[in-house]
Amino acid sequence: MFDLTGKTALVTGAGQGVGFGIAATLLEAGAKVFVNDLVPERAVAAAEALGSNATALPFSVDDREAVVSAIAGIGPVDILVNNAGIPPTMRPVKFRDMDPAEWAAYIDVNLYGVINCVSATIDEMCERGWGRVITISSGAGTQGLNIGVSMYGAGKGGAISFMRHLAVETARSGVTANTLALGLMERDAPNVTEESRTVTASMAKQVPVGRLGTGRDIGYTCVFLASDEAEWITGQTIAVNGGSVTT
Numbered sequence: 520m521f522d523l524t525g526k527t528a529l530v531t532g533a534g535q536g537v538g539f540g541i542a543a544t545l546l547e548a549g550a551k552v553f554v555n556d557l558v559p560e561r562a563v564a565a566a567e568a569l570g571s572n573a574t575a576l577p578f579s580v581d582d583r584e585a586v587v588s589a590i591a592g593i594g595p596v597d598i599l600v601n602n603a604g605i606p607p608t609m610r611p612v613k614f615r616d617m618d619p620a621e622w623a624a625y626i627d628v629n630l631y632g633v634i635n636c637v638s639a640t641i642d643e644m645c646e647r648g649w650g651r652v653i654t655i656s657s658g659a660g661t662q663g664l665n666i667g668v669s670m671y672g673a674g675k676g677g678a679i680s681f682m683r684h685l686a687v688e689t690a691r692s693g694v695t696a697n698t699l700a701l702g703l704m705e706r707d708a709p710n711v712t713e714e715s716r717t718v719t720a721s722m723a724k725q726v727p728v729g730r731l732g733t734g735r736d737i738g739y740t741c742v743f744l745a746s747d748e749a750e751w752i753t754g755q756t757i758a759v760n761g762g763s764v765t766t
């Protein structure tokens with residue numbers, strides 16, 4: 520059950536954090552995994568750590584030409600996990616206090632990044648009659664939060680809507696398209712500031728199951744959605760958040 524042997528997966532933003540956990544879990548389920556990241560050294564180090572069935576594939580998801588050319592070079596992708604979503608410039612700031620010059624980064628990675636990667640993989644999925652698209656979104660894309668993430672939420676919410684339509688348009692082609700709305704995750708990557716770690720750790724108390732999520736928690740959900748057994752699940756936004764109530 521949930522065997523991904525023979526499948527090729529591409530996980531974006533997998534050089535660290537949640538994406539790394541997703542890549543590791545897909546590999547354990549038998550898939551061959553392309554490890555994308557904006558930072559080439561991060562993609563290479565992650566692929567090396569993951570072993571011989573993992574290959575680094577650095578590019579920025581918001582650069583359409585780079586996406587198309589990188590994906591054309593690896594052949595058909597069976598499982599696309601759109602995980603890249605936190606721009607390097609991300610900081611908590613409320614909409615009224617945000618400089619308009621900061622807006623685009625959130626939309627570029629979270630909406631155009633997803634669209635670019637889908638557009639480069641979806642035709643072959645449909646032609647071959649099998650494909651899985653999984654987009655990593657956030658509670659910030661499904662509900663209003665007063666923590667300075669309005670533009671991030673706009674990108675995340677846009678991707679949720681895009682995925683719903685994609686799911687319906689491709690439903691008769693053996694392709695499923697689902698979104699995971701994550702709750703608060705562990706942030707253990709080396710480039711995460713001590714302040715950010717402390718804030719996140721203190722918020723763990725609010726999570727009903729009493730801990731933050733890990734990349735593997737998300738990876739297990741991806742393995743299920745990527746499996747043959749999940750072929751009747753499409754067009755859904757699934758909260759994976761340790762029991763937090765969402766509206």
Ligand SMILES: NC(=O)c1ccc[n+]([C@@H]2O[C@H](COP(=O)([O-])OP(=O)(O)OC[C@H]3O[C@@H](n4cnc5c(N)ncnc54)[C@H](O)[C@@H]3O)[C@@H](O)[C@H]2O)c1
Nearest residue numbers: 532534536537556557579580602603604605657701703704
């Ligand atoms: N961390 C959380 O609490 C949390 C909560 C909800 C949702 N999410 C979502 O989970 C996903 C992963 O988050 P994370 O916490 O692991 O982030 P992270 O910042 O730790 O890692 C993300 C990786 O994506 C890469 N990346 C950034 N922009 C990119 C681009 N344009 N092209 C390719 N790669 C790019 C970064 O270089 C980085 O290595 C994101 O979509 C994020 O929005 C995270």
